[in-house]
Amino acid sequence: MVKIVSWNINGVRARIDNLLDWLRESQPDIVCLQEIKSVDEQFPRTDIEALGYHVETHGQKGFNGVAILSKLKFDEVNRGLTGDETDEQARFIEGVFSSESGAFRVVSLYLPNGNPVGTEKFPYKLGWMARLELWAAQRLSFEEPIVLAGDYNVIPQPVDAKHPENWVNDALFQPESRQSFRQLEALGFTDAVRATDDAPETYTFWDYTGGSWQKNNGIRIDHLMLSPEAASKLGSASIEKHVRGWEKPSDHVPVAIHLNV
DNA sequence: ATGGTTGCTTTGCAA
Numbered sequence: 001m002v003k004i005v006s007w008n009i010n011g012v013r014a015r016i017d018n019l020l021d022w023l024r025e026s027q028p029d030i031v032c033l034q035e036i037k038s039v040d041e042q043f044p045r046t047d048i049e050a051l052g053y054h055v056e057t058h059g060q061k062g063f064n065g066v067a068i069l070s071k072l073k074f075d076e077v078n079r080g081l082t083g084d085e086t087d088e089q090a091r092f093i094e095g096v097f098s099s100e101s102g103a104f105r106v107v108s109l110y111l112p113n114g115n116p117v118g119t120e121k122f123p124y125k126l127g128w129m130a131r132l133e134l135w136a137a138q139r140l141s142f143e144e145p146i147v148l149a150g151d152y153n154v155i156p157q158p159v160d161a162k163h164p165e166n167w168v169n170d171a172l173f174q175p176e177s178r179q180s181f182r183q184l185e186a187l188g189f190t191d192a193v194r195a196t197d198d199a200p201e202t203y204t205f206w207d208y209t210g211g212s213w214q215k216n217n218g219i220r221i222d223h224l225m226l227s228p229e230a231a232s233k234l235g236s237a238s239i240e241k242h243v244r245g246w247e248k249p250s251d252h253v254p255v256a257i258h259l260n261v
Numbered sequence: 262a263t264g265g266t267t268g269c270t271t272t273g274c275a276a
Binding site for chain 2: 010011013014015035037038061062063064113115153207208209210211212248250251
């Protein structure tokens, strides 16, 4: 059984004490981080390695940036999403691991926000999603367990927002964004949280402003998408919501699965 | 009512 977690940490250097406390409490095997907002050289790896994790990063200066922490040894690491050599934004890292039942793959992805709609940011988001689908379709042919974990910046359904009417003009809830997310499901990927928990008000993000956390005015945008070979091994999924109530929290919380690989 | 907060590239930008 392997515990795999996705967490948009919103600045790993600002959040390092928070991260170390959470690692000790949650005891994950593999952690997919997004928005590390750090270059690789400044990533605070030493304290994390002291807890027994291997650390692989794909950072850039100031914003974006993803990483994978793992108690399992990496067999292979791939940085960057294929399909556009001119894209310099650090939003994708893939790790390959070995288990008793064979290889499995874990991706930490930070999908573009896409706001404001009407600027070049929105077509960049949709183009990135199209590239992700091409990559995912190619990887499916491997017939391996694959976990695509990350901040998708997509609210899949109205039930995934406390106030869906407030998001109708937002890139996270545009029909094109939601359709592209559904296309990933049509390829054969399973939304782990939705597959195991149909409870309402299941959110992963609460804005810092306006007392969103106190009002539970959240949205569900952090997802772990599972290939068929991974979905058949899914044990449980959970949202570690209490972390949002900690001192100096990220605006996202960790989303965890247990996988029987 | 176009607000509010956070982190980094900082006195603006992205989220």
